[in-house]
Amino acid sequence: MTDVINTMPGMPRAVPLESETPKPAVDAITGEKHRSEFDVEINGTVGKPLVDNAKMSSRNCDVFYGDKQAIFGVDLDIGNNEIIAMIGPSGCGKSTFLRVLNRMNDTISICRVTGEHTLDGEDIYGKKTDPVLLRARVGMVFQKPNPFPKSIYDNVAYGARLHGLASNRSELDDLVEASLIKAGLFKEVKDDLQKPGTGLSGGQQQRLCIARAIAVDPEVILMDEPTSALDPIATATIEELMDELRSNYTIAIVTHSMQQAARVSQRTAYFHMGKLVEVNDTDKVFTNPEHQLTENYITGRFG
Amino acid sequence: MPTQTILITLIALLIFSYFIGHKRSIAVSSLDKGRRNLHSRPHYYGYMVAIWAGIPALLILMLWSAFNSSIVTSLTVSGLPETIQAESKDTLGLIINEVKNLAVSGQIAEETDAVKRDAAYHYQRLQSISTLAKTVVVFVAALLGMLFAWRLINPELRARNKVETVVRWSMIVCASIAILTTVGIVFSVLFESIRFFESVPPSDFLFGTKWSPQTSIRTDQVGSSGSFGAIPLFVGTLLISAIALIIAVPLGLMSAIYLSEYSSRRVRSFAKPTLEILAGIPTVVYGFFAALTVAPFLRDLGESVGLSVASESALAAGVVMGIMIIPFVSSLSDDVISAVPQAMRDGSYGMGATKSETIRQVVIPAALPGIVGGVLLAASRAIGETMIVVMAAGLSAKLTVNPLEAVTTVTVQIVTLLTGDQEFDSPKTLAAFALGLGLFVITLLLNFVALHIIRKYREQYE
Numbered sequence: 121m122t123d124v125i126n127t128m129p130g131m132p133r134a135v136p137l138e139s140e141t142p143k144p145a146v147d148a149i150t151g152e153k154h155r156s157e158f159d160v161e162i163n164g165t166v167g168k169p170l171v172d173n174a175k176m177s178s179r180n181c182d183v184f185y186g187d188k189q190a191i192f193g194v195d196l197d198i199g200n201n202e203i204i205a206m207i208g209p210s211g212c213g214k215s216t217f218l219r220v221l222n223r224m225n226d227t228i229s230i231c232r233v234t235g236e237h238t239l240d241g242e243d244i245y246g247k248k249t250d251p252v253l254l255r256a257r258v259g260m261v262f263q264k265p266n267p268f269p270k271s272i273y274d275n276v277a278y279g280a281r282l283h284g285l286a287s288n289r290s291e292l293d294d295l296v297e298a299s300l301i302k303a304g305l306f307k308e309v310k311d312d313l314q315k316p317g318t319g320l321s322g323g324q325q326q327r328l329c330i331a332r333a334i335a336v337d338p339e340v341i342l343m344d345e346p347t348s349a350l351d352p353i354a355t356a357t358i359e360e361l362m363d364e365l366r367s368n369y370t371i372a373i374v375t376h377s378m379q380q381a382a383r384v385s386q387r388t389a390y391f392h393m394g395k396l397v398e399v400n401d402t403d404k405v406f407t408n409p410e411h412q413l414t415e416n417y418i419t420g421r422f423g
Numbered sequence: 424m425p426t427q428t429i430l431i432t433l434i435a436l437l438i439f440s441y442f443i444g445h446k447r448s449i450a451v452s453s454l455d456k457g458r459r460n461l462h463s464r465p466h467y468y469g470y471m472v473a474i475w476a477g478i479p480a481l482l483i484l485m486l487w488s489a490f491n492s493s494i495v496t497s498l499t500v501s502g503l504p505e506t507i508q509a510e511s512k513d514t515l516g517l518i519i520n521e522v523k524n525l526a527v528s529g530q531i532a533e534e535t536d537a538v539k540r541d542a543a544y545h546y547q548r549l550q551s552i553s554t555l556a557k558t559v560v561v562f563v564a565a566l567l568g569m570l571f572a573w574r575l576i577n578p579e580l581r582a583r584n585k586v587e588t589v590v591r592w593s594m595i596v597c598a599s600i601a602i603l604t605t606v607g608i609v610f611s612v613l614f615e616s617i618r619f620f621e622s623v624p625p626s627d628f629l630f631g632t633k634w635s636p637q638t639s640i641r642t643d644q645v646g647s648s649g650s651f652g653a654i655p656l657f658v659g660t661l662l663i664s665a666i667a668l669i670i671a672v673p674l675g676l677m678s679a680i681y682l683s684e685y686s687s688r689r690v691r692s693f694a695k696p697t698l699e700i701l702a703g704i705p706t707v708v709y710g711f712f713a714a715l716t717v718a719p720f721l722r723d724l725g726e727s728v729g730l731s732v733a734s735e736s737a738l739a740a741g742v743v744m745g746i747m748i749i750p751f752v753s754s755l756s757d758d759v760i761s762a763v764p765q766a767m768r769d770g771s772y773g774m775g776a777t778k779s780e781t782i783r784q785v786v787i788p789a790a791l792p793g794i795v796g797g798v799l800l801a802a803s804r805a806i807g808e809t810m811i812v813v814m815a816a817g818l819s820a821k822l823t824v825n826p827l828e829a830v831t832t833v834t835v836q837i838v839t840l841l842t843g844d845q846e847f848d849s850p851k852t853l854a855a856f857a858l859g860l861g862l863f864v865i866t867l868l869l870n871f872v873a874l875h876i877i878r879k880y881r882e883q884y885e
Contacts, residue, residue, distance in 0.1 A: 227772055256775030266766035269789045278784070279774040329770065336774050 162392065166410045167400035169389075171199040175370040176221055176258075176340060181235035183216050183225065183394075190216050194235075194396040196389060198340070203362060203371040205385035205402065207378060209417065212391040214374045218342050221372065222258035223251040239340070256283055259338035263345040265325030267317035267332075272309050275317040275328055276300060279336035295335055303331035304361050323354025330361065334369075341365065343373040347380065359384050378418055382406050390414045424558040426488060433480055433565060437473045440569045444472030447576045463583035471582040474589050475572035480565035487557045495553055496523075499546045504538060522546055612863065615856035622850045623651045628857060630654065634820035636840060636851045651854050653861060655822040659737065659830035660862075663812060664805040666741025666826055667748060671801055674745070675752025676794065682753070683760040684782055695757065702750040706810040713743035713815035730827060735817035738826040744811050751801035752794075759793025760786060792877045799873035803866045809834035833858050 170177070174197035183191035191213045198204050198221075206214040216225070223244065225231040237244045244254050256279070267275050276296045279285075286292035296313070300306035305327040309320070317328050326346060333341055343362075347355040362371060362384050375381050381388050381402065388405040390398045390413070398411045409415045424432075448468035452461045461468075496519060500508060507518060518539070525531050525543040534540040576582075620628070631652020678698065682691050718739035725732030732738070763786050771781040787794070809832075817829030818839060840855040 222773065224769065224773060227769070252775050252777050254775075255773055260769075260773035262766060262769060262773070264766055266764070266770040268767060268770065268785050278771070279776070282774070282776050282780055282784075332770075333774060 162395045162397055162413070165195060165396045165399060167398045167405070168387075169196050169396065169399040171197045171387075173200045174198065175200045176237070176239050176372075178217075178220065178238075179236045181217065181220060181233070181237065183213070183220060183234075184232045185228070186230045189394065191220075191394045196396060196399060198370060198372055199387070201366060201368075201370055202387060203366055203373060203385045205381035205388045206372065206374045206391060207376070207381050207388060207417070208391035208397075210376075211393075213394040214389075214391045215344050217391070217396075218344055218372060218374050221340070221342055222255050222260055224255075224260065226251050256336050257338055258340040258342060259333035259336055261326070261329050261333055261341065261343045261346045264349050265322055265329050267320070267325050267328050269316065269318055271314045272300075272317045272320070272328060273313040276331050276335050278332060283336060285335075285337070299331040299335040300328075302334050302365070303327045304357060304364075305331055321354070323350050323357060326350060326354070326358060327361065330358070330365075334365075338369065340370045340372065343371065345374055345376060348376060355380070378406070390417060392417070424554065426484070429484060429558055429561055433477065433484075433561065436562075436565055436569070437477045440472040440476040440572075441466075441469035443469075443569075443573060444576065445469035447472075447573055448582070451576055452578050460578045462579055462581050463586075467582040467586050468576050468580070470586045471580075472569055472572040472576075474586065476565045476569035478589070479568050480561045483564050484557070484561050487553075487560070491553055491557070495546065495549045498549050499542060502545045503542055507538065518542075526550070609863070612856050612860050615853055616860045619850060619853035619857045623854070623857075627651060628653050628854075632822050634836070636836075636854055649850060651850065651857075653833070653858060655820040656831060656833045656836050656858065657861065657865075658822060658824065659816070659820070660806055660832040660834070662737050662824055662826065662830060663741045663744060663816060663832060664802060666738060667744035667805040668798070668802055670742055670745025671748045671752050671805075672798055675749045675797075675801070676756055678749070679753045679756035679760055679794075680782060680787075683757045684778070684786070695754070698753055699750050701747065702754075704747070706747065706808060707814075709743050709747050710810040710814035713739050713811050717743055718815050725827065732827045733817070733829045735815060735829040736827050737816055737830045740812050740814075740816035741826065743815065744805055744808055747808070747811070748801040748804050751804060752797050755797030755800065756790065756794045759790040759797075762793070763789045792879075796873050796877045799869050799876075803869050806862065806866055806869070807834060809838060813838060833862050837862075 177197040179195050181191055181194040181196075182189060194213075194217060196217075206218065208214050219225045220233050220237060221244075223233075225233055233245065239254070239257065243249065268278060270278070273296055276299050277286075277292055280292060280295050286295050297306060297310075300309065305324060308324060309315075309328075317325065320328060326349075330341075330346075347358050350358070359380065362373070365371060373381075373384065385402045387399060388402045389396060390405065390409075390411070392413050398405065398409060398414045400410070405414060406418055409418060445465045445468060448461060448463075448465045449458065452458050458465070499522065500515065500519065503518075507515070510518070522539055522542045523546065525534055525539065526547045531540055531543045531547070534543065628651050631650060632654045633650045633652045634655050635650050678694075682695055682698075686694065714735070718734055718736060721736060721739050721742075722732045722734050767785050767789055768781055771785045776784070812832045812835050816831060816835070818831050818835065819829050820831050820836070821828060823830060837855045837858050840852060840858075
């Protein structure tokens with residue numbers, strides 16, 4: 121009976137793969153000793169976590185949920201007009217780190233963030249900083265498309281109205297149109313601007329959310345797995361869009377898809393168990409990773 | 424055997440049938456390829472045998488009990504001498520009643536009237552025959568059903584499906600009982616109202632502005648012709664309900680927003696049940712609170728600023744009723760506000776909205792259908808409320824929208840019309856049914872609108 125289950129496709133294996141194909145104790149090429157994927161030590165970050173033209177930077181970032189520490193001493197810069205991808209297995213802290221950058225963690229009462237975090241050199245956790253104004257400068261796109269239960273027009277105009285970005289109706293119309301054009305959605309919805317945003321398809325909804333974020337004219341856009349709920353075609357559209365947006369915005373994207381990270385980003389940061397393991401140019405991370413854990417992850421040994 | 428004994432024995436028989444069905448299924452399957460071969464688990468076979476034994480027997484018992492008395496009565500009547508049978512219906516009914524009383528009290532031998540005595544003996548004999556026959560027929564049906572189902576059992580028999588069909592039908596029966604009761608109430612109110620409208624024209628009732636339901640009993644009485652204009656009552660009802668909603672909606676909505684968005688978990692776990700207690704206080708307690716505390720307070724307050732407030736005022740009743748319906752608004756709104764997905768709020772915060780902007784522009788619109796539903800439910804409750812108004816708003820049917828005066832409501836008038844001595848065919852009594860119908864139509868419309876709003880705006884977010 122157990123044999124039947126083990127050979128059935130799609131069933132979880134009773135015995136882990138590793139034990140069936142034991143690895144040699146010493147790597148044939150590098151001569152390095154192998155250890156289990158999970159107990160490789162992480163001593164600081166390898167690669168290039170810091171850049172010269174940093175838009176945002178974090179130093180000694182620790183995040184706690186209650187007593188549990190989720191992020192351990194992360195140092196990372198996000199360069200101007202670059203797309204940085206954050207990858208890593210589930211629960212590694214990449215989304216948490218993303219939410220540090222626009223203080224979305226403030227909405228979770230048990231969450232505590234320490235370290236120094238700056239946007240254009242200004243401390244974003246300082247007493248003088250209003251998280252509300254910060255979030256207008258650092259926009260966010262979420263994993264699941266979350267348009268408001270309003271019309272397409274009102275969804276895009278929402279942030280502009282909040283911050284008084286348009287002084288009259290025609291300016292607002294222009295802003296909505298421009299944002300929808302930038303998000304590549306205008307052609308599809310230009311006759312249905314008064315229809316509910318929730319009636320669009322998943323990919324369109326996500327582009328609506330991007331348009332909504334762009335409308336506030338942020339400097340940085342944080343994307344938390346923006347395509348994980350979308351099909352490949354909608355994903356491709358959004359990836360193209362990100363490439364176009366790069367000339368005007370700085371983008372940080374969390375993704376589970378390594379192909380996506382490789383396609384859209386200039387730099388890639390690999391997180392593991394709340395620590396930043398490796399940051400480097402995307403090409404380098406995916407072709408020649410420095411850290412054993414990064415290599416294990418991108419070659420699909422775990423994660 | 425009396426019916427109770429039959430029932431108890433029948434239940435014992437059903438338990439027995441369950442066990443023999445259970446056992447039989449196991450026995451049948453072990454002859455073949457073992458228990459895995461059975462289509463259903465053994466207890467389903469048990470239930471099936473019990474159902475076969477129980478349902479026909481119970482049906483027979485019910486029908487027999489329902490028709491027993493009329494059949495026995497008519498047989499007794501046909502046993503009476505022809506002269507008595509020729510009597511009028513009322514007299515005959517009296518005689519039959521006497522005969523029945525005789526038979527039940529067991530003092531037949533002391534009766535002097537030979538005809539009645541014979542009839543009583545006849546009735547008694549018929550009754551005992553009927554009881555005996557009932558017992559025999561019910562048990563024979565039960566045993567036959569049991570035997571039939573027991574013999575049906577074989578491994579291929581789909582006992583589970585059969586049992587589930589029976590369960591489904593019994594649910595349908597339960598649901599239809601509730602529905603039929605509602606329909607029955609509606610029709611009885613409707614027919615009595617039609618009788619009322621035969622004596623009072625509907626236009627007088629619907630558009631008349633004078634309510635004074637005293638009608639003369641003797642034709643030579645003066646000054647009490649009775650006028651049934653319901654406008655003052657409905658205006659009073661709407662006035663008090665409006666005051667109640669003006670109190671309850673802001674208070675309830677604000678407390679719901681505080682509870683769901685701002686309060687800490689500890690405050691919420693304590694404050695929400697406390698608020699809901701308001702809904703559990705008996706309305707009569709609210710009533711004397713309104714009459715003895717709030718109304719005098721409002722009167723004194725009015726005097727101190729130079730307003731004349733009646734000691735029974737619409738305002739006092741409305742305010743207390745508003746307090747009473749706060750939990751309907753707050754509890755339902757709190758639930759729907761909490762049900763708005765966190766992703767909505769995150770989306771709004773992520774664009775630099777403040778908490779209050781997020782609540783006003785995203786959370787409340789998303790929760791609006793539920794909030795409207797809660798408010799309309801509270802409104803239905805306010806319109807139907809009686810006790811507070813009886814005690815605090817008075818009985819005078821004055822057509823006014825001044826909340827400082829005494830008014831009366833539809834429900835209060837129904838109470839006054841139907842309490843005390845009454846004759847059931849006078850317009851005065853029947854007016855209560857017409858008022859009830861009016862009230863029913865209004866609350867039905869409110870509920871209809873509420874459901875429509877909820878359905879129209881539901882699922883705007885997922």
